[in-house]
Amino acid sequence: MSSPTSTPSSLLPEPDSAQVAQxxxxxxxxxxxxxxxxxxxxxxxxxxAEARVLYELAHREPDKSDKSDKPDKSGxxxxxxxxxxxxxxxxxxxxxxILARFESAGLVARWAHPADARRQLVAVTEAGRAAxxxxxxxxxxxxxxxxxxxxxxxxxxxxxxxxxxxxxxxGSAAPRGFVLRPPGxxxxxxxxxxxxxxxxxxxxxxxxxxxxxxxxVADYAARHDPAREAVWIAEVDSRPAGSIACMTADPDTHxxxxxxxxxxxxxxxxxxxxGERLVAExxxxxxxxxxxxITLWTTSGLAAAxxxxxxAGFALDAETPTDEFGSGVMGQTWSRPL
Numbered sequence: 001m002s003s004p005t006s007t008p009s010s011l012l013p014e015p016d017s018a019q020v021a022q023x024x025x026x027x028x029x030x031x032x033x034x035x036x037x038x039x040x041x042x043x044x045x046x047x048x049a050e051a052r053v054l055y056e057l058a059h060r061e062p063d064k065s066d067k068s069d070k071p072d073k074s075g076x077x078x079x080x081x082x083x084x085x086x087x088x089x090x091x092x093x094x095x096x097x098i099l100a101r102f103e104s105a106g107l108v109a110r111w112a113h114p115a116d117a118r119r120q121l122v123a124v125t126e127a128g129r130a131a132x133x134x135x136x137x138x139x140x141x142x143x144x145x146x147x148x149x150x151x152x153x154x155x156x157x158x159x160x161x162x163x164x165x166x167x168x169x170x171g172s173a174a175p176r177g178f179v180l181r182p183p184g185x186x187x188x189x190x191x192x193x194x195x196x197x198x199x200x201x202x203x204x205x206x207x208x209x210x211x212x213x214x215x216x217v218a219d220y221a222a223r224h225d226p227a228r229e230a231v232w233i234a235e236v237d238s239r240p241a242g243s244i245a246c247m248t249a250d251p252d253t254h255x256x257x258x259x260x261x262x263x264x265x266x267x268x269x270x271x272x273x274x275g276e277r278l279v280a281e282x283x284x285x286x287x288x289x290x291x292x293x294i295t296l297w298t299t300s301g302l303a304a305a306x307x308x309x310x311x312a313g314f315a316l317d318a319e320t321p322t323d324e325f326g327s328g329v330m331g332q333t334w335s336r337p338l
Contacts, residue, residue, distance in 0.1 A: 033146070044135045051135055052088055053098050057108060057124040058132035078121030080113070107131055156238060163237060178236045178274055180281055183243075187233050188217050191243045191262055198264065203301050216261055220247060228289050231262070232281055234274045241269035244278040246285050249295055258291040258338075263305055275308045283312065287338045294338055300330035309334050 046054065060079055085095050099122055102108040107128035113119035124132070147155050183191075196210025220229065224247070234242030242265040249257040260282050265275045286294050296314065298305060299322070314334040322331040 034142070044138055046135060049088075049090065049094070050098050050101075051139075053084070053090075053095070054102070054107070054124070054128065054132045054135065056084060056087060057122065058129055060123065078111070078113075078123040081110075081120045081122055084122065102128065160237060160239060178234050178241065178269065178272055178277075180232045180234055180277065183231045183233050187240060187243075188221055188231070190240050191231075191264065192217050194240075194243075194266070195262070195264055198267070202267075203299075213262065216245075216247075220245065230285050232278060234265070234269070234278055236266075236269045236272070236274075241266045242274045242278055244282050246282045246289070246294075256290070256292040258286040258289070258294040260294055260296040263296075263308075270304075275305065276311065279308055279312045283338070291338055293335060295333060295335040298332050298334065300332055306332075312336070 044051070057079070081095065081099065084090075085092055088095070090098075099108060099110060103110055105127075106125060108122050108124055110120055110122045113121050147158075150158065192210060192214045195213040196207065199209045200206065220231065229245070229247045231243065231245045233240050243262050244260065244264075245262040247259045247261055248255070249259040260279065263275065263278060265278075283294065295317075296309065298309070300319070313336045315336060317333045317335050319330050319332045322329050
């Protein structure tokens with residue numbers, strides 16, 4: 001499958017009322033589940049906003065050369081109040097009241113910036129670090145109790161969904177790793193399902209494509225030779241994100257020719273190099289299995305996949321119209337020696 005062209009936000013459809021309602025319902029459910037509407041967080045004396053302020057201050061690196069109980073007032077270990085406000089997106093007056101309370105309790109110290117008296121610096125004290133440590137232990141305990149009734153699979157599903165929400169809403173471009181592994185229970189069904197959904201959704205195909213993939217997968221599962229055929233699943237964040245297969249083209253007429261099949265990369269995992277790695281793994285296996293040539297069949301619309309094949313040394317052998325998977329589709333045969 002090729003990568004879809006990114007769509008400008010101005011051309012995206014408006015979220016419908018059902019989607020908005022689902023997000024609001026989730027927000028109400030989750031805030032109730034973790035108790036953020038209570039006056040104090042995790043049974044402490046801090047509200048959620050106060051806990052977030054204390055968290056940011058406690059995670060600032062202290063000056064290692066200063067062994068006293070007082071924050072370093074050279075300006076190096078403190079954070080400007082304005083920067084803290086921007087980080088947490090808090091109202092200036094609200095943050096000022098929180099810091100005043102913390103200062104009165106001995107949890108933070110505030111002082112004028114040495115280079116500009118109009119700018120205020122703030123740093124956590126040792127008492128503040130101790131208070132944060134106690135709060136952190138309370139929160140860890142609360143989360144453990146939230147997860148305890150869940151099975152291992154439910155915990156994994158929950159944390160993966162949380163990661164998806166965070167990445168989706170933050171637009172995080174942080175690089176993610178991936179692993180290749182043999183298919184496990186349910187993975188072959190996933191290959192069929194995702195091929196069908198992505199081909200129809202991205203290229204306007206019809207159910208005949210999914211039926212073809214189902215036949216390929218069924219034949220592989222029923223009678224493949226492990227020494228000559230294999231399937232790989234690419235996994236990102238513990239979830240299937242791609243697939244590929246190396247199969248014998250025809251054991252009777254072309255026993256020395258392998259066939260690359262079932263290449264797929266999920267849209268959410270594109271850009272990580274998964275497609276190239278899957279193709280390279282398939283080629284290595286084919287060489288070790290003793291094949292002398294490898295072929296593949298694809299359609300003309302899969303531009304990103306075609307570029308991967310070209311970079312891997314495949315050349316286009318033939319192109320013919322096909323009406324099996326939608327109108328205007330050209331079937332293509334590619335191959336390369338091993």
